[in-house]
Amino acid sequence: MNINFDNDKPIFQQIAEGIEDAVITGAFQEESQIPSITEISVQYKINPATALKGINILVDENVVYKKRGVGMFVAKGAREKLRQKRRNAFFKSYIETMLAEADRLGFTRDEIIAMLKEDDEK
């Protein structure tokens, strides 16, 4: 799990997304244990309440579950669930941003499509 903090999002959200990334890439396998709140807090020098807030997002989404006295684990089916969630957000988080930049630079839609096809042929 690797998080490069930027200032554009609250830290708790970045923690949640960092863990999500690790689940999607398979670095954290389903049914395997993830780092504890203390480990995350110390590693990233963040307040444990912030780390907890991030983890709780994942618990609420049933991506992570807590085993009392043992720790936190990646839920079964979490990877597919996250992939679906990211796919749904893909248009907003990537395409729209790309088109906004393309508009600033004066690319037409056809030029963008041509670029995508070119990349595909590589």
Add this chain to the structure above:
Amino acid sequence: MSCIEVQNITKCYKGTKALEDVSLRFDEGKIYGLLGRNGAGKSTLLKIISNRIFADSGCAFLDGKRITGNDKALGRIFLMNESNLYPQKMKVKNAFKLTKSFYPDFDQKYAEKLSELFGLDVRKKIRALSTGYGSIFKVIIALSVNTPFVFLDEPVLGLDANHRDLFYKTLIEKYAADPFCCVVSTHIIEEVSSVIEDVVIIEKGKVIKNQSRDSLLETGYTVSGAASAIDSFAADKNVIGFDSIGGLKTVYISGKLNRSEIPPELEVSAMDLQKLFVKLTSGYGEEEK
């Protein structure tokens, strides 16, 4: 849950008001950032709460009882600041022993472990410590003292990047294992921002912000772009500050962000604590001079 309450404290030094009618509260089990510019009154406030100096008026209470002259309450508060209360000729390890006699919960073994971690030679005399190690010595005592309230006034003064990193990690580790109230006053806001839960900002002896870090950061955002576009966008906004370079301008806006009203040619970014602090405490007018 234990808490320290400060009520209407005022303190003057030779006619200059260092603190003016300050009221706030520190709860057990939370890490606070006490931020303010040089001379804002941070150190004065911490010294008054821990009875090193006295307020002209107003009071500090621990769980409803006045702290002034109350040894039981004072035994639950530890202040680390610029002053060194140990004899200069004393060796570090003996200073640890001495601390134990004042604070029975002081963990000598832990202090020795931290000394090893930070590379502090406990056989050295206090006066032989460099600036950095002088700070480290005091920080180690503060982290080992185990009082429910620990005030750290400029704890990272003179510490290099590695030691600052180690300090924050140790603080969090200690706090995560057994939460206590820790008030950190520092100039290095960027580093402490993620560590703290609540922020208190003091400006010219008055508390101007006192809330959770997250809620404070949500109250503002920054927008940058061409100066003319920025000016028309920001005309009806509550602007707390701006930077401009050439035809480019960045405005710092206080208020809720509504992304849909941001024109596509402008770029939005979140407020960070350092920026917000600088803008809140330098004043909008000064830059126009």
